[in-house]
Amino acid sequence: MNNDVFLRALLREPTEHTPIWLMRQAGRYLPEYNATRKRAGSFLALCKAPELACEVTLQPLERWPLDAAILFSDILTVPDAMGLGLYFADGEGPKFERPVRDEAAVARLAVPDPNVELRYVMDGVSTIRRALNGRVPLIGFSGSPWTLACYMVEGGGSDDFRQVKSMLYKRPDLMHRMLAVTADAVRDYLNAQIDAGAQAVMIFDTWGGILPDGHYQTFSLGYIRRVLEGLRLEREERAPDGSVRRVRVPSIVFTKGGGLWLEDIAASGCDAVGLDWTVNLGQARARVGDRVALQGNLDPMILMADGPQIQAEAIKTLESWGAPQPGQGHVFNLGHGISQFTPPESVTALVEAVHSYSREQRRRGAAASGL
Amino acid sequence: MNNDVFLRALLREPTEHTPIWLMRQAGRYLPEYNATRKRAGSFLALCKAPELACEVTLQPLERWPLDAAILFSDILTVPDAMGLGLYFADGEGPKFERPVRDEAAVARLAVPDPNVELRYVMDGVSTIRRALNGRVPLIGFSGSPWTLACYMVEGGGSDDFRQVKSMLYKRPDLMHRMLAVTADAVRDYLNAQIDAGAQAVMIFDTWGGILPDGHYQTFSLGYIRRVLEGLRLEREERAPDGSVRRVRVPSIVFTKGGGLWLEDIAASGCDAVGLDWTVNLGQARARVGDRVALQGNLDPMILMADGPQIQAEAIKTLESWGAPQPGQGHVFNLGHGISQFTPPESVTALVEAVHSYSREQRRRGAAASGL
Numbered sequence: 001m002n003n004d005v006f007l008r009a010l011l012r013e014p015t016e017h018t019p020i021w022l023m024r025q026a027g028r029y030l031p032e033y034n035a036t037r038k039r040a041g042s043f044l045a046l047c048k049a050p051e052l053a054c055e056v057t058l059q060p061l062e063r064w065p066l067d068a069a070i071l072f073s074d075i076l077t078v079p080d081a082m083g084l085g086l087y088f089a090d091g092e093g094p095k096f097e098r099p100v101r102d103e104a105a106v107a108r109l110a111v112p113d114p115n116v117e118l119r120y121v122m123d124g125v126s127t128i129r130r131a132l133n134g135r136v137p138l139i140g141f142s143g144s145p146w147t148l149a150c151y152m153v154e155g156g157g158s159d160d161f162r163q164v165k166s167m168l169y170k171r172p173d174l175m176h177r178m179l180a181v182t183a184d185a186v187r188d189y190l191n192a193q194i195d196a197g198a199q200a201v202m203i204f205d206t207w208g209g210i211l212p213d214g215h216y217q218t219f220s221l222g223y224i225r226r227v228l229e230g231l232r233l234e235r236e237e238r239a240p241d242g243s244v245r246r247v248r249v250p251s252i253v254f255t256k257g258g259g260l261w262l263e264d265i266a267a268s269g270c271d272a273v274g275l276d277w278t279v280n281l282g283q284a285r286a287r288v289g290d291r292v293a294l295q296g297n298l299d300p301m302i303l304m305a306d307g308p309q310i311q312a313e314a315i316k317t318l319e320s321w322g323a324p325q326p327g328q329g330h331v332f333n334l335g336h337g338i339s340q341f342t343p344p345e346s347v348t349a350l351v352e353a354v355h356s357y358s359r360e361q362r363r364r365g366a367a368a369s370g371l
Numbered sequence: 372m373n374n375d376v377f378l379r380a381l382l383r384e385p386t387e388h389t390p391i392w393l394m395r396q397a398g399r400y401l402p403e404y405n406a407t408r409k410r411a412g413s414f415l416a417l418c419k420a421p422e423l424a425c426e427v428t429l430q431p432l433e434r435w436p437l438d439a440a441i442l443f444s445d446i447l448t449v450p451d452a453m454g455l456g457l458y459f460a461d462g463e464g465p466k467f468e469r470p471v472r473d474e475a476a477v478a479r480l481a482v483p484d485p486n487v488e489l490r491y492v493m494d495g496v497s498t499i500r501r502a503l504n505g506r507v508p509l510i511g512f513s514g515s516p517w518t519l520a521c522y523m524v525e526g527g528g529s530d531d532f533r534q535v536k537s538m539l540y541k542r543p544d545l546m547h548r549m550l551a552v553t554a555d556a557v558r559d560y561l562n563a564q565i566d567a568g569a570q571a572v573m574i575f576d577t578w579g580g581i582l583p584d585g586h587y588q589t590f591s592l593g594y595i596r597r598v599l600e601g602l603r604l605e606r607e608e609r610a611p612d613g614s615v616r617r618v619r620v621p622s623i624v625f626t627k628g629g630g631l632w633l634e635d636i637a638a639s640g641c642d643a644v645g646l647d648w649t650v651n652l653g654q655a656r657a658r659v660g661d662r663v664a665l666q667g668n669l670d671p672m673i674l675m676a677d678g679p680q681i682q683a684e685a686i687k688t689l690e691s692w693g694a695p696q697p698g699q700g701h702v703f704n705l706g707h708g709i710s711q712f713t714p715p716e717s718v719t720a721l722v723e724a725v726h727s728y729s730r731e732q733r734r735r736g737a738a739a740s741g742l
Contacts, residue, residue: 160710165672169680212648212670212706214687260630260649277583278631299583301536309540316585335583339531 001134006068010200010250010272010293012329018318018358019067020351021139024337025060026072029344032059043088047074050123057128061136063344064351067331068136068200071128071193073121075143075204078185079152081117082109092156099155101163106174109181114192121189122196129197140198142190144205144255145182145227146220149175152182161210168219175219183223187230194235194249202252202274203227209257216255217264224253228269252295256336259284266292276335281320285328293329294321300334303346310346311353318357323365332358372505377439381571381621381643381664383700389689389729390438391722392510395708396431397443400715403430414459418444421494428499432507434715435722438702439507439571442499442564444492446514446575449556450523452488453480463527470526472534477545480552485563492560493567500568511569513561515576515626516553516598517591520546523553532581539590546590554594558601565606565620573623573645574598580628587626588635595624599640623666627707630655637663647706652691656699664700665692671705674717681717682724689728694736703729 001007006019027033036056040046047053057072076094080086085097100106115122128138143151151157153164168175190201208220233249253265254274265273266288275284275296284294302313314332321330332354338347372378377390398404407427411417418424428443447465451457456468471477486493499509514522522528524535539546561572579591604620624636625645636644637659646655646667655665673684685703692701703725709718 160672162672162675162710162712165670166675169673169676169684209649212668213651215670216649257628257649260651278580278587278628280584280631297583299536299586301531301533302540304533304537305540313540339533341533 001137003067003136006331007137007200007250009329009331010252010295011248012290012293012327014324014326015329016359016362017355018321018324018330018332018361020332020354021066021068021070022060022334022338022347023070025066025070026056027338028340029338029342030059030063032056043074044086047072047077048120050120050127053124054127054131057124057138058131060347061132064347065355066136066351068139069128069132070139070202071121071125071141071198073124073141075141075148075206076151077118077121078112078142078182078189079148081112081114082152082182082185084152094151095156096152099163100149100152100178101167103171103174106178109178111181111185111188114189118189118192122192125193125196125198137199138197139200139202139252140190140193140196141202141204142186142193142227144203144208144220144253145179145186145223146211147205147207148182148186149178150207150210152178161207165210168215179219179223180226183226184230187227190227191230191232194232198249199235199247200250200252201231201233202254203270205253205255205258208255213260216258216261220255221261221264221268224270225268228253250293254295262287272329272331274333278335281317281330282322285321285330290327293331295331295333297333297335298350300336300339300342303334303338303342303350305346307345307349310349311357314350314353315357318354318361324358324362372508374438374507377702378508378571378621380700380702381623381666382619383661383664383698385695385697386700387730387733388726389692389695389701389703389732391703391725392437392439392441393431393705393709393718394441396437396441397427398709399711400709400713401430401434403427414445415457418448419491421491421498424495425498425502428495428509429502431718432503435718436726437507437722439510440499440503441510441573442492442496442512442569444495444512446512446519446577447522448489448492449483449513449553449560450519452483452485453523453553453556455523465522466527467523470534471520471523471549472526472538474542474545477549480549482552482556482559485560489560489563493563496564496567496569508570509568510571510573510623511561511564511567512573512575513557513564513598515574515579515591515624516550516557516594517582518576518578519553519557520549521578521581523549532578536581539586550590550594551597554597555601558598561598562601562603565603569620570606570618571621571623572602572604573625574641576624576626576629579626584631587629587632591626592632592635592639595641596639599624621664625666633658643700643702645704649706652688652701653693656692656701661698664702666702666704668704668706669721671707671710671713674705674709674713674721676717678716678720681720682728685721685724686728689725689732695729695733 005015040052053072150164250271252272253270259279272293277299376386424443521535621642623643624641630650643664648668648670
């Protein structure tokens with residue numbers, strides 16, 4: 001691979017700079033993305049067309065020297081494959097035609113075959129891998145079982161998560177059954193992505209942070225652990241000379257609003273923990289030690305500011321994590337998906353600041369240890 | 372006063388039971404509230420009519436032996452008094468006719484005289500005090516400067532807080548000027564409520580949790596501290612025999628999503644810290660020691676469950692805080708306002724569980740220390 005800095009940082013191996021990629025880096029803030037989406041006809045059509053999904057996945061890499069690509073897809077493809085009927089109402093976000101609201105609906109849930117019902121995703125992964133041709137690693141992903149359950153029960157987004165929490169508090173047995181099926185679906189889905197070529201996997205637990213302490217550990221993290229335990233996190237890679245070697249596929253768990261539970265997440269079996277911007281990165285590093293790498297955690301809204309301000313905040317984030325040490329790793333990212341209103345030149349300033357300042361940190365560290 | 376358990380818990384003095392009140396306890400889940408609101412014509416008219424505000428403030432106390440009353444009002448009365456033109460669009464939440472978006476608008480901001488522009492609130496406070504007649508203490512409140520600034524800049528609610536964060540990151544000088552004026556307005560507003568009879572004050576920092584670590588301390592907590600420093604937290608109370616004594620007016624700071632910053636909040640000068648349900652209450656207690664009392668932290672959605680489930684969660688919360696100790700205090704509450712969809716009988720189960728189980732905890736503690 002030409003650039004494996006991202007994978008090495010996740011595995012807490014030394015790197016020449018701090019790798020950076022951005023959640024939702026292929027998205028509406030890019031005019032070229034909007035052009036492809038228009039050609040596809042809709043967001044969902046774009047997700048379901050492997051060649052077009054590949055095209056938008058690569059677009060941000062044409063602009064910036066990002067250290068990873070992430071599969072262009074949506075976390076709701078899994079419940080869609082479970083028969084819930086995903087659609088996007090104009091300006092309203094995702095919806096399901098058949099939300100899961102009662103015992104009968106939960107009983108009907110079954111684990112889809114990702115190589116059949118989600119074939120288009122696997123075709124996307126292998127298409128992107130071929131197109132990347134070793135340039136940077138490709139990240140596969142899924143929503144966490146709990147986060148998927150939120151959408152499956154609510155039937156879309158929610159302000160108060162009343163339906164899903166009502167089921168959890170009134171019928172924990174139903175919620176456990178639903179999460180168990182969903183966790184197995186997520187496990188099979190991520191394993192299929194790994195088989196198709198994903199070189200790292202990330203679990204987006206967007207709504208774990210709405211749960212009370214205690215319930216988070218049981219209903220969100222517990223099922224993330226179940227997924228991680230079932231993943232085949234090694235893959236065979238064939239080198240140009242035909243030889244085959246086994247490589248590790250690192251996993252990242254990101255619970256938005258999960259900063260208080262960092263130690264629990266770090267003990268879930270993942271290689272890295274994603275953090276949002278409410279977390280002090282230096283304190284987080286001290287809390288996890290060398291158990292996991294960390295990913296994050298700039299507020300995406302900082303990209304609304306001017307270049308020098310963005311650079312200053314990027315440097316503050318790098319300084320907060322601190323000096324690189326063997327056995328620890330940091331992947332720079334935002335603490336949430338990039339906003340559709342982001343001026344692309346803000347990303348230019350950010351990527352340049354992270355790469356150059358993190359190289360400078362390493363030079364300083366090397367000079368200091370040479371004294 | 373007939374029942375000062377709430378005030379004593381805030382001041383970390385021994386109490387016979389754990390006091391309980393509920394954020395938004397006078398609200399749409401109560402049929403009698405909806406009837407009064409209908410008579411008033413609108414939510415805003417209800418806020419602005421002292422007699423009707425008094426009526427709804429007392430309604431939950433007629434139903435349950437709650438340990439405190441809270442002034443019925445809205446956090447946006449302050450920016451309204453600053454001339455921004457508060458209104459409520461049908462089903463859309465609060466809006467401002469004149470949001471604060473540029474330097475000129477920030478320059479125009481001035482501190483209102485709470486006894487003039489917010490006279491109706493002070494009349495409400497004194498009316499409620501008379502009607503309560505010492506039954507339970509009355510809590511006054513305000514939004515935090517940062518939370519008010521969020522609404523003032525966005526012009527209403529927001530999903531991403533892009534406008535207010537853009538101002539913060541691009542023009543921190545403007546944001547500081549805005550927060551300074553707003554903090555002085557909040558200080559004067561709370562002091563006027565204390566003068567009118569409020570026996571405790573609470574600062575609702577609903578949106579502090581959207582800020583990055585570091586910026587929270589500067590832009591939200593820093594201005595909360597400025598408010599607290601300017602409060603006259605002692606008031607003169609005249610006893611039936613005509614004698615006058617000085618009593619403490621405890622202050623509570625509640626940053627939703629602020630669990631990571633608990634130590635910082637506890638050092639802000641407040642008497643108590645409000646917690647949402649993501650925080651482990653026992654761990655929080657260990658983190659603050661005897662510096663402040665704690666208030667919280669049940670997920671309001673637990674009230675969608677059945678009576679025995681609600682009681683079990685209430686007991687879990689009490690057990691999580693642990694055995695009462697001299698110099699520490701706990702006020703039971705939800706971690707956010709009660710939902711409009713709450714069945715009133717759920718509150719019956721909750722209040723009964725908190726009162727009876729917390730008495731039981733004290734009996735057990737007394738028996739154990741008697742051995």
